[in-house]
Amino acid sequence: xxxxxxxxxxxxxxxxxxxxxxxxxxxxxxxxxxxxxxxxxxxxxxxxxxxxxxxxxxxxxxxxxxxxxxxxxxxxxxxxxxxxxxxxxxxxxxxxxxxxxxxxxxxxxxxxxxxxxxxxxxxxxxxxxxxxxxxxxxxxxxxxxxxxxxxxxxxxxxxxxxxxxxxxxxxxxxxxxxxxx
Numbered sequence: 001x002x003x004x005x006x007x008x009x010x011x012x013x014x015x016x017x018x019x020x021x022x023x024x025x026x027x028x029x030x031x032x033x034x035x036x037x038x039x040x041x042x043x044x045x046x047x048x049x050x051x052x053x054x055x056x057x058x059x060x061x062x063x064x065x066x067x068x069x070x071x072x073x074x075x076x077x078x079x080x081x082x083x084x085x086x087x088x089x090x091x092x093x094x095x096x097x098x099x100x101x102x103x104x105x106x107x108x109x110x111x112x113x114x115x116x117x118x119x120x121x122x123x124x125x126x127x128x129x130x131x132x133x134x135x136x137x138x139x140x141x142x143x144x145x146x147x148x149x150x151x152x153x154x155x156x157x158x159x160x161x162x163x164x165x166x167x168x169x170x171x172x173x174x175x176x177x178x179x180x181x
Contacts, residue, residue: 032159033118033159033161033163034116034118034158035167036114036115036117036167036171037114037115037127037128037154038114038154038156039112039113039128039132040111040113040150041078041111041149041150042078042146042147042148043078044112078111078147078148079110080109080111084139085108085109085110087139088108088113088138089108090138091134091137092106094134095134099122099130101117101127103115103116103117104116104117104118104164104168104171105172105175108175113135114171114174114175115131116164116167116168124155128153
């Protein structure tokens, strides 16, 4: 089964069947110019963040939820230093070459990774998992121990030049090391 951008695989399968889902994927990918994926390090992007969080398209802070999150956290929050940021970026770039996926922009911060990439014929979740694993393996090879990433990731799809350029600009604004072209 092929993952649909922003869709529910089981629902797509029920409504379209395998052939319909595949055709829908081909149409969607033909229009899609790329996408931005973002994921965070463990414990650094929770609801207690001063910036708030998105719920029903509105930012908000929830003190009760903040206290609950902190009390249930099993590991220490992970903040990368500059050396670890470089290790993560290098590992992601190597994996992108293996995948033959072009990185338009990448920013590895102390608590998150932003990337804008072109579309390839592999589900976004699988691709993101490969990037996370490549980074974990590289960090472990350099002595890092413990939990690294939060579960999940965020994806923003780009269906035109304007949205792709906006995502690239956003990532470049968040990091000094970028890949263009």
